[in-house]
Amino acid sequence: EVQLVESGGGLVQPGASLKLSCVASGFTFSDYWMSWVRQTPGKTMEWIGDIKYDGSYTNYAPSLKNRFTISRDNAKSTLYLQMSNVRSEDTATYYCTRYYGYNCMDAWGQGASVTVSS
């Protein structure tokens, strides 16, 4: 069974950094592009970015490119999202997803909740 389990969320102060992790199981992690998507409290979904199966290439939403970094460790079947200089508008549930076919998302984690507040 394909599983994606995010961790690392919580309450963080504005301006701080936070690193989310997503552990994958049930498939060969190193064969797949992966991505991060977030959902605001108002239920708006936003694509954050993605990473090639070997970690050699990443793409980002332009509005987040300067503060968010996606990486992966294929030996650990783990995807990461490094968030820096967080703002209140980064408050959201963060999902890792697996790409299928032409970059649609056929597997989602349960999400990690991040709240940015002082």
Added chain:
Amino acid sequence: DVQMTQSPSNLAASPGESVSINCKASKSISKYLAWYQQKPGKANKLLIYSGSTLQSGTPSRFSGSGSGTDFTLTIRNLEPEDFGLYYCQQHNEYPYTFGAGTKLELK
């Protein structure tokens, strides 16, 4: 960025009825439109991709149509488990973008 306009934002229906959800792209996205279902306590589920291709495991009462800028998700003969939140997403060009969502509620 490609803007995705999804309608309606809310939809109330009864089991056995048929409903349609629309998604309009601000520019042509060819056929590359996906539909997802979100339900509390469950992982989001890919229902349809490339406009009309059913993902493995998606019941046949779901169907997708459209190309270019206008797309529709139709659910026929609604089952109780179909109620939830639905999103469209264009997977044609970066940055990938989502519609605002449609909440399908029990009437």
